[in-house]
Amino acid sequence: MKGEFKLDITAHPLTVSVLIAYLLLLVAIGIFSSRKSSGGLTDFFLAGRSLNKWTVALSAVSSGRSAWLVLGVTGTAYLTGLNAVWAVAGYITVEVFMFFFVARRFRNFSEKTGSITIPDILESRLGDRTKIIRLVSSLIILFFMVAYVGSQLVAGGTAFSGSLGITTSQGMWLTAAIIFLYTILGGFHAVSKTDVLQIGFMFFSLIILPIVALVQMGGFGPVLDVMQSEGGGFTSPFAFAFGAIIGLIGIGFGSPGNPHIIVRYMSLKNVKEMRQAALIATFWNVIMGWGAIMVGLIGRVYFPSVDMLPGENNEQIFTSLGAEVLNPFFAGILLVAVLAAIMSSADSQLLVGASAVVRDIYDKLFAKGKEISQRKLITYSRLVIVVLMGLSIWLASTATDFVFWMVLFAFGGLGACFGPALILSFYWKGLSRTGVLTGMITGLITVIMVAEQPQWTYAFIDVHAFLNSYFFGITYEAVPGFLVATFFTVVVSLFTKKPDHADGLVDDMKNAG
Numbered sequence: 001m002k003g004e005f006k007l008d009i010t011a012h013p014l015t016v017s018v019l020i021a022y023l024l025l026l027v028a029i030g031i032f033s034s035r036k037s038s039g040g041l042t043d044f045f046l047a048g049r050s051l052n053k054w055t056v057a058l059s060a061v062s063s064g065r066s067a068w069l070v071l072g073v074t075g076t077a078y079l080t081g082l083n084a085v086w087a088v089a090g091y092i093t094v095e096v097f098m099f100f101f102v103a104r105r106f107r108n109f110s111e112k113t114g115s116i117t118i119p120d121i122l123e124s125r126l127g128d129r130t131k132i133i134r135l136v137s138s139l140i141i142l143f144f145m146v147a148y149v150g151s152q153l154v155a156g157g158t159a160f161s162g163s164l165g166i167t168t169s170q171g172m173w174l175t176a177a178i179i180f181l182y183t184i185l186g187g188f189h190a191v192s193k194t195d196v197l198q199i200g201f202m203f204f205s206l207i208i209l210p211i212v213a214l215v216q217m218g219g220f221g222p223v224l225d226v227m228q229s230e231g232g233g234f235t236s237p238f239a240f241a242f243g244a245i246i247g248l249i250g251i252g253f254g255s256p257g258n259p260h261i262i263v264r265y266m267s268l269k270n271v272k273e274m275r276q277a278a279l280i281a282t283f284w285n286v287i288m289g290w291g292a293i294m295v296g297l298i299g300r301v302y303f304p305s306v307d308m309l310p311g312e313n314n315e316q317i318f319t320s321l322g323a324e325v326l327n328p329f330f331a332g333i334l335l336v337a338v339l340a341a342i343m344s345s346a347d348s349q350l351l352v353g354a355s356a357v358v359r360d361i362y363d364k365l366f367a368k369g370k371e372i373s374q375r376k377l378i379t380y381s382r383l384v385i386v387v388l389m390g391l392s393i394w395l396a397s398t399a400t401d402f403v404f405w406m407v408l409f410a411f412g413g414l415g416a417c418f419g420p421a422l423i424l425s426f427y428w429k430g431l432s433r434t435g436v437l438t439g440m441i442t443g444l445i446t447v448i449m450v451a452e453q454p455q456w457t458y459a460f461i462d463v464h465a466f467l468n469s470y471f472f473g474i475t476y477e478a479v480p481g482f483l484v485a486t487f488f489t490v491v492v493s494l495f496t497k498k499p500d501h502a503d504g505l506v507d508d509m510k511n512a513g
Helices: 013-036 041-049 053-113 118-126 132-164 168-217 221-230 242-257 259-266 271-302 314-325 328-366 374-398 400-425 433-451 455-459 463-470 478-494 502-512
Strands: none
Touching (some): 013 132, 013 168, 013 328, 041 259, 041 328, 041 374, 053 118, 053 132, 053 168, 053 221, 053 259, 053 271, 053 314, 053 328, 053 400, 118 132, 118 259, 118 328, 118 400, 118 433, 132 168, 132 328, 132 374, 132 400, 168 221, 168 271, 168 328, 168 374, 221 271, 242 259, 242 400, 259 400, 271 314, 328 374, 400 433, 400 478, 433 478
């Protein structure tokens, strides 16, 4: 019958059983966590600052990597060999810096000022009574988060389609339903707990898959043979041009400004455990990053040409290698790992988007001075999650290619807009409101110009030609965006008034950190 919705699943029953058990577990966690997320916005968005070091560390790693690690890095290693090391090294280095040198100050300042969002932090640090910083930063977050979640839904639909044989659209709706259920029920409590579960699947898959493949092929010899025959970047990470290497490392520039990563620092119960959390996060980042690179290298042995992969897509190497060397049960685990990578980012991004609307725009701008119960604000937050999920589904359904392009664009855009401001907030007394506002706007404009320069602006400048001539050919928007935002933030701050309380705040953070 026309219009009939029918699931035609062709996967092995054991694979499907593993998947169903995993999805039911996620929903159960959401239901269980709902009891802990009704105390107020701090409970709903930060788990009441009650999380331990393991949960914070693993949740930060899980929400930050998304499908980019299990699909993107493995695909890059499959095509370019050891050059993929630079992409992993970039985000690991930046996140080590953030955990060891910024996170502790971030956590202390957020509790002292009662901040639960990035706009909260910036407004309190800059003493902005005009609310312009809060409004601009909230709108930037909201824009990027809808696109971010939409991209994750498309990735989930693709994963379900390739593994279960259902349509991409059906897979997308299934992904959306599961994420929506446990996020709206349990808030940050559910998201952080499911993140720990999901990174376990990702970690296991990125370790077990290359080990099983190596055993089946009789050792590392065939991999070395392929690497030597390919030459270039397959055997040396320095074979890429300098600009290309910096571009890959520059992926890490997005981490300091992505709210769904940053809020993890604010949720730690005992600030003295931050350095231990940093070590845990770094260990998992390194092992998972190396596992992803190994999957790509080993995959080149099993699939010498990219046209042997579904859709001739190098990012299918993770699932294709799994289907080749694993039994149906572990193939189910592999599918769960892909979905875990997707869901662990999308759930956090939904919460960040909801906090931007309810906390930063409604509660702090439109309802300022009114007595609104915390329970009502949580209800509004859940309603906003419904709307944001609807917008994300619409975007994913109508603009698939655009959404995929938005993944790196959003990551780099958030890094450029907020990274310099947040780092300088905790280390430089001279930072001003006008400087931060200028930096956010110029960073956003730079990211847009590099990513997709509007045709009419070519009359004034060809951005890519300029980057090729003066920036070593670096074309990933996060790098120039971050540098431009930092430059304007510092220069404008030098010529504008800093907050009266800045010296005391920075000194307090230094002593606490």
